[in-house]
Amino acid sequence: MNNLLYLFIAYAFIWTGLFVYLLTIAIKISKARKELELVREKTR
Amino acid sequence: MKQKSLTVDLVLITLSYVAVMVALYMAFLYAPTERTMGDVQRIFYFHVPSAWASFLAFFIVCIAGIAFLKSGNEKWDKMALASAEIGVLFITIVLLTGPMWAKPVWNTYWSWDARLTTSFVLWLIYIAYLMIRQFTADNERGARFAAVFGIIGFVDVPIVYMSIRWWRTLHPGAVIAGGSGSGLAPQMLATLLVSVGAFTILFITLLRLRLKSIYLEQDVNLVKQQF
Numbered sequence A: 001m002n003n004l005l006y007l008f009i010a011y012a013f014i015w016t017g018l019f020v021y022l023l024t025i026a027i028k029i030s031k032a033r034k035e036l037e038l039v040r041e042k043t044r
Numbered sequence B: 001m002k003q004k005s006l007t008v009d010l011v012l013i014t015l016s017y018v019a020v021m022v023a024l025y026m027a028f029l030y031a032p033t034e035r036t037m038g039d040v041q042r043i044f045y046f047h048v049p050s051a052w053a054s055f056l057a058f059f060i061v062c063i064a065g066i067a068f069l070k071s072g073n074e075k076w077d078k079m080a081l082a083s084a085e086i087g088v089l090f091i092t093i094v095l096l097t098g099p100m101w102a103k104p105v106w107n108t109y110w111s112w113d114a115r116l117t118t119s120f121v122l123w124l125i126y127i128a129y130l131m132i133r134q135f136t137a138d139n140e141r142g143a144r145f146a147a148v149f150g151i152i153g154f155v156d157v158p159i160v161y162m163s164i165r166w167w168r169t170l171h172p173g174a175v176i177a178g179g180s181g182s183g184l185a186p187q188m189l190a191t192l193l194v195s196v197g198a199f200t201i202l203f204i205t206l207l208r209l210r211l212k213s214i215y216l217e218q219d220v221n222l223v224k225q226q227f
Helices: A003-043 B002-030 B039-071 B074-106 B114-135 B140-153 B156-166 B186-226
Strands: none
Touching (some): B002 B186, B039 B074, B039 B186, B074 B114, B074 B140, B114 B140, B114 B156
8 A cells, every 4th residue: 555545544534533523522512502492492 | 701701612713723734734844754754654743642632631531530539529520521532532543543654664553562552551441431431420429430540540641651661662762852862853843843732722622612512411401300
């Protein structure tokens, strides 16, 4: 395998890992906010 | 207050983005190509900072664990949990990028040498920590057990760091503070330091965002319990 391919795969691991984790946090925050908003609306 | 918190988040996210872009620019366009390894050596500029970020994360797990055991304040427990999660992310990156660098240079993806083995053990320790947290969710005793586990687990961090000094390994020796014969070209060193700075800012940003999600999830659970 070409050296550049190893470099590419390594960088793909780094940025995919970070992006997926960031996305997971964003989804969790958005889901929790929506649930809180729903409860607030129900109690009004 | 909420507005101020959002501004801090935005500033941190922007700072992380800019720092990572500068680090990428330096890794590919500023740092010279290494003579023997060639371009694949550029993995170094994010492999080492990932290791640094994981050490920092596990250090925070240890300190937060001590603070939780002393004070019983839940905020330390949450801090330890968030930090452990991010630490596992970074050490996973280290364990995945290392073999990609090793294969063209050592002609093997993996070798059970001291640095690689202790790093793998570190990964296992904090995976176990997260599993403990998963199975003892919202449990005071579980949180205390996890805190003790996180403190003891941190013992492996200095072992990982010192492994290339204590034992003969296939892994390259220390390039910073490695004694005579070690060292980096000035441009390589500058790139490494910028990358370490970028990953430190990124770690702080991720920690803050993860803590925010943990507190929001706690609020949701509290509200659900009330109704």
